[in-house]
Amino acid sequence: MTVIARRLAGHLARGLVMILVVATISFFIVNNIPGDPMAARYEKLVEGGMSPEAAAQAVKVLYGFQPTGTLWQQYTDYMGGLLHLDLGVSVSRPGTPVLDVLGEAAKWTVLPVLVGTLLSFLVGVILGVFAAIKRTSKLGDALAISGSLLHGIPQYVLAMLLVVIFATLIPILPADGPVDILFEPGFNAGYIGSLAEHAVLPVVTYALSAYGGWVLAMKSSVVTVLGDDFILAAELRGMKRSIVFRYIARNAILPLFTILALSLGLLLGGAVFIEKIFNYPGLGLMLINGVNDRDYALMSGAFLLITAAVIVANIVADLFYSTIDPRVRSGEEAA
Amino acid sequence: MAQPETAPPQMAPAPVPAPVTPAPGVRIDGLTVVYKTSAGELPAVRDVSLTLEPGSITGIVGESGSGKSTLALSLLNAVQPPGRIAAGSVEIDGLGDVVGLAGERLRKARGAHIGYVFQAAQNSLNPLKTVGKQLLDLGRSHDVDDLRGLVREAKELLGRMGLDGARVLDSHQHELSGGMRQRVGIMLALVLNAHLVVLDEPTTALDMITQANILKIVREVHAERGLTTLVITHDIGVVAEVADRLAVMYGGRLVEQGPTREVLGAPRHPYTRGLIQAIPRLVGDIDEARALPGRPPTLATVPERGCVFRERCALRMDICETDDPAALADGPRIVACHAVGAKERT
Numbered sequence: 001m002t003v004i005a006r007r008l009a010g011h012l013a014r015g016l017v018m019i020l021v022v023a024t025i026s027f028f029i030v031n032n033i034p035g036d037p038m039a040a041r042y043e044k045l046v047e048g049g050m051s052p053e054a055a056a057q058a059v060k061v062l063y064g065f066q067p068t069g070t071l072w073q074q075y076t077d078y079m080g081g082l083l084h085l086d087l088g089v090s091v092s093r094p095g096t097p098v099l100d101v102l103g104e105a106a107k108w109t110v111l112p113v114l115v116g117t118l119l120s121f122l123v124g125v126i127l128g129v130f131a132a133i134k135r136t137s138k139l140g141d142a143l144a145i146s147g148s149l150l151h152g153i154p155q156y157v158l159a160m161l162l163v164v165i166f167a168t169l170i171p172i173l174p175a176d177g178p179v180d181i182l183f184e185p186g187f188n189a190g191y192i193g194s195l196a197e198h199a200v201l202p203v204v205t206y207a208l209s210a211y212g213g214w215v216l217a218m219k220s221s222v223v224t225v226l227g228d229d230f231i232l233a234a235e236l237r238g239m240k241r242s243i244v245f246r247y248i249a250r251n252a253i254l255p256l257f258t259i260l261a262l263s264l265g266l267l268l269g270g271a272v273f274i275e276k277i278f279n280y281p282g283l284g285l286m287l288i289n290g291v292n293d294r295d296y297a298l299m300s301g302a303f304l305l306i307t308a309a310v311i312v313a314n315i316v317a318d319l320f321y322s323t324i325d326p327r328v329r330s331g332e333e334a335a
Numbered sequence: 336m337a338q339p340e341t342a343p344p345q346m347a348p349a350p351v352p353a354p355v356t357p358a359p360g361v362r363i364d365g366l367t368v369v370y371k372t373s374a375g376e377l378p379a380v381r382d383v384s385l386t387l388e389p390g391s392i393t394g395i396v397g398e399s400g401s402g403k404s405t406l407a408l409s410l411l412n413a414v415q416p417p418g419r420i421a422a423g424s425v426e427i428d429g430l431g432d433v434v435g436l437a438g439e440r441l442r443k444a445r446g447a448h449i450g451y452v453f454q455a456a457q458n459s460l461n462p463l464k465t466v467g468k469q470l471l472d473l474g475r476s477h478d479v480d481d482l483r484g485l486v487r488e489a490k491e492l493l494g495r496m497g498l499d500g501a502r503v504l505d506s507h508q509h510e511l512s513g514g515m516r517q518r519v520g521i522m523l524a525l526v527l528n529a530h531l532v533v534l535d536e537p538t539t540a541l542d543m544i545t546q547a548n549i550l551k552i553v554r555e556v557h558a559e560r561g562l563t564t565l566v567i568t569h570d571i572g573v574v575a576e577v578a579d580r581l582a583v584m585y586g587g588r589l590v591e592q593g594p595t596r597e598v599l600g601a602p603r604h605p606y607t608r609g610l611i612q613a614i615p616r617l618v619g620d621i622d623e624a625r626a627l628p629g630r631p632p633t634l635a636t637v638p639e640r641g642c643v644f645r646e647r648c649a650l651r652m653d654i655c656e657t658d659d660p661a662a663l664a665d666g667p668r669i670v671a672c673h674a675v676g677a678k679e680r681t
Contacts, residue, residue, distance in 0.1 A: 233459035236413055237523060238446030240476040247461045254463075326463060326507045 008319060015311040019304065020079070026303040027078055030296050031071065037091040037294040078300070087301040092293035098301040101286065106268070106305070108178055109275070109282030112199050113267040116206025121260055123207070124214020125253060131215055132222035132252075143215060151212025156273035159205045163277060166201060174198050177279045202278045206271075210263065217259060221252040254325055258317050265313025269306035358530050358563040359428035359448075361387035361410070366423030368405050368414055370634060377634045379405045379418065381587045384662065387531075387580075389428070392557055392564040394578030394595065396571055396610070398631045402587040407533050407567045411445050412436055427531060447477050450524025452517070454536040459520055460508040466519055467504030470526065477527055485526060492522040495559075496552050514545035518552065525560065532557075533565045538573055550576045571610060575599055583607050586632045586643030593668035603670045606644050642673065650674035 038059050045055035069077070081088060087098035124147075131143035150158075167175035174180070178198050183191040225231065225248050234244050272284035279285070283302060290298035322328045363385045369376040380402040387393050397403040408414050410425055412433045425433040430448055433441075445451070453459035461469055467486065474485040490500030496518040503511065503519060511519065517537060524532055537553060538546040554577050557564050566578060574581050574595060581599070582592035583606065591604035602608045606627075615624040629647035637643055645655040654673050662671040 229453060229457040230459050230461050232413075232415070233451075233453050233457075234461070236408075236411055236445055236451040237473055238442045238444070238476055238527075239472060240442070243472045243476055247464075250463055251461070324463075326465075327509050 004319065004322065007322065008315070011315040011318060015315060018311055019308055020082075022307040023079065023082055023300070023304055024075075026300050026307075027075055030299050030303075031074070033294070033296075035294045037296060040294045041091075082304075087304070088297035090295055090298050092290065092295040092298065098297045101298060102283070102301055102305055105281060105283045105286040108280055109268060109271050109284065112202045112280070112282075113206055113271055114264070115199075116203040117210055117260075117263060117267060119203070120207040120210035121214055121256075124211045125218045125256065128215045128218025129222055129249065129252070131219040132226065135219070135223065144219060147212040147215030147219070149212065150208055151216060153209070155205065155209040156277060158209050159201075159274050159277045162201050162205055173200050175201050175278050178281060202274055202280055205274055205278075213259075214256070217256055218252065221255055222248060225252045254321075257320060257324070261313045261317030261320065262310070265310040266306075268309045269302075358390040358561045359430070360389040361385075361428070361531065361563060361565075362424075362426040363387075363406075363409075364424050364426070366406070366409055366425065367421045368402070368409055368418055369421045371417035371419075372634065374635060376421070378421070378637070379587050379634060380409065381637075382659075383423070383584075383587075383589050385582055385589060385592065387563050387565060389563055390561060391579045392554070392566065392577050393580045393582060394566045394568060394574030395582045395584055396568060396574050397584030398569060400631060400633055401584040403567045403569075403584050404535055406584070407451075407535050407565065409434075410531075410533055410565065411449050411451060412441055413445070413451075443477060446473065446524075446529065447527045448529055448531060450521075450527075450529035450532040452520045452524045452532065452534040452537055454539050458508060460516070462508050465505055465507055466511075470504065470523065473523060473527070479527070489522055489526045492525060492556075493518065495556070496521065497548075512545075513541050514548060517541065517545075517549055521549075521552065521556065525556065525562075530561065531563045531565075533567070535567045536569070537566060538568070538570065546573075553577055571599070571614065583610070586637045588643050588671060589662065589669075590644065590672065591668075591670045597668060603668070603675045604644075604672050605648050605650050605674065609647070644672075648674075 042055050042059050045058055046052060090096045090098050090101050127143050131140050134140035163175045166173045174197060180194040183194050185191055234247055268283055271282055275282045275284035287302045363383060366380055366383045367378055368380040369378050395403045405414060409420055414420055420434050427433055430444055436444060470489050471482055474482050479485050493500035493503050498518055538549050568574060578595045581595040582589050585606050591607045602611050609627040612625050613627055615621050627647055641657050642655040642660050645651050652673055660671045660673045662669050
């Protein structure tokens with residue numbers, strides 16, 4: 001237990017340092033993006049037919065401040081706020097804290113990606129075992145080819161393909177946002193049903209595009225384990241097939257948990273194209289809008305959130321690994 | 336945890352248990368094992384006949400690729416694909432012809448009747464489970480009702496071999512040394528009361544002291560439990576140490592067999608002679624040891640007709656090119672060589 005606690009403490013300390021480093025880097029990168037959020041808003045108003053004076057006044061009223069401090073002052077302000085989990089106020093949505101914007105967007109990203117990833121993991125791992133065991137037969141070939149094929153198609157191509165097929169040619173599924181606006185948001189059957197219906201295509205996209213990687217990874221992992229001596233040893237000791245199968249599965253799935261944890265960490269940032277295509281108001285779409293609006297605070301916040309997610313996923317993967325692999329648990333070198 | 340018992344490990348030698356079943360005899364007859372390759376099916380073991388007397392320790396010596404491990408696996412009908420037993424039989428007392436066994440009957444024979452001990456350097460244990468849990472898996476696989484009794488028996492065996500049974504059962508593979516793993520392997524081979532034990536390179540990759548320990552254990556456990564034991568090795572020293580009977584394998588054939596002392600003292604087959612001459616003496620001139628010229632054949636280079644050893648043989652004759660030398664018995668000794676046969680007959 002103390003080993004785990006010590007490990008966790010070390011990870012948290014390192015993770016914190018990493019987050020601060022990333023916050024610094026993203027702050028300066030974002031600040032160096034050409035353009036100015038207030039100028040952008042001003043131009044928008046002028047383009048909309050407002051007189052320059054009125055537009056300048058409107059911008060001033062809208063934000064209530066003019067950034068006058070030096071870059072260094074802005075940086076220390078930002079980092080100081082960060083320590084209180086204050087990510088600043090959104091520029092494109094005046095008055096709304098970045099944290100609230102992120103939270104609102106995150107719920108549209110996390111659930112579909114989580115479901116899609118876990119679904120593909122489950123299906124991919126199970127079919128990967130068959131692909132390995134039947135690797136000399138037609139079934140094994142078919143599974144491996146299906147894996148390579150889906151692994152090779154870019155996610156956004158797959159998404160557009162699904163939209164074309166299931167929303168246009170055979171219009172049985174919606175592809176226009178997260179929910180039908182006709183329904184009253186809340187815990188009622190119509191609203192939840194509409195949510196689920198709208199989630200089908202994005203979830204299927206995530207699942208299909210990740211499936212290939214799982215099948216191929218699991219296949220190669222199982223093939224490796226099948227060649228291990230202890231599997232033959234178990235068979236020569238007359239172990240039941242079901243027990244030998246469990247030995248194979250548990251040893252083969254081990255390295256895949258690491259990949260799973262890492263891909264769950266990346267899921268927050270990986271959904272940009274898909275959310276754009278399905279018009280899903282998640283973190284990806286929010287990031288695109290943030291970039292368009294020169295919303296410095298929002299961009300920095302989004303980058304930071306993605307970083308934190310990856311770091312947390314790493315820590316979880318490591319701790320999880322140490323509970324399922326005794327060689328890691330004891331902190332000794334694997335024999 | 337897997338071990339409900341808290342009894343202290345039994346370090347003293349266990350009393351000699353009366354064998355539940357007498358040591359089985361084994362008769363291998365005309366065994367041929369082929370491997371499927373791109374050049375067709377090539378024999379790794381060809382027409383091998385060997386009898387393991389009940390209660391004996393037989394050693395099979397051979398170089399890498401001589402087919403000795405394939406022969407050992409044949410005793411459990413466990414030749415791995417792309418290999419298969421093409422001809423012959425392996426009759427084991429109480430089991431019948433193993434070559435004809437399949438499915439559940441074959442699975443239950445493995446472990447319960449025939450124990451197989453892997454080379455120590457090979458990882459013959461699941462790295463994710465403790466030895467004790469794997470012992471319970473073994474018990475469940477063989478429908479052992481009294482799992483507590485099985486654990487007790489395992490601890491006794493481990494204690495007999497000088498290990499702390501409770502500690503070992505609670506360990507993972509990576510927490511055990513090579514010598515300890517080998518003893519765990521022997522325990523797993525014996526714990527279901529198998530009376531035929533096959534040890535494949537039992538001392539390879541162990542240090543000298545541990546080697547001696549393991550061989551001592553093999554000898555003692557063999558006698559105490561009334562076993563029939565087959566030891567596969569490339570190390571003539573190991574055979575000299577433990578085996579009553581010695582069989583020399585070359586290119587998939589048994590070229591010579593007989594009582595260990597006699598074969599080592601007065602080898603007849605030119606290959607056996609060459610092997611023994613190649614051993615450097617502890618005292619005396621190192622140059623007295625002469626290596627055999629040439630290389631052993633591989634699956635693809637084993638000649639189809641004639642003697643497998645003729646390429647490296649000093650006594651080569653014309654008939655060696657065309658005819659397989661028959662294994663001729665002379666008392667307890669069997670030699671397959673035209674030159675020796677001719678000498679004997681004249």
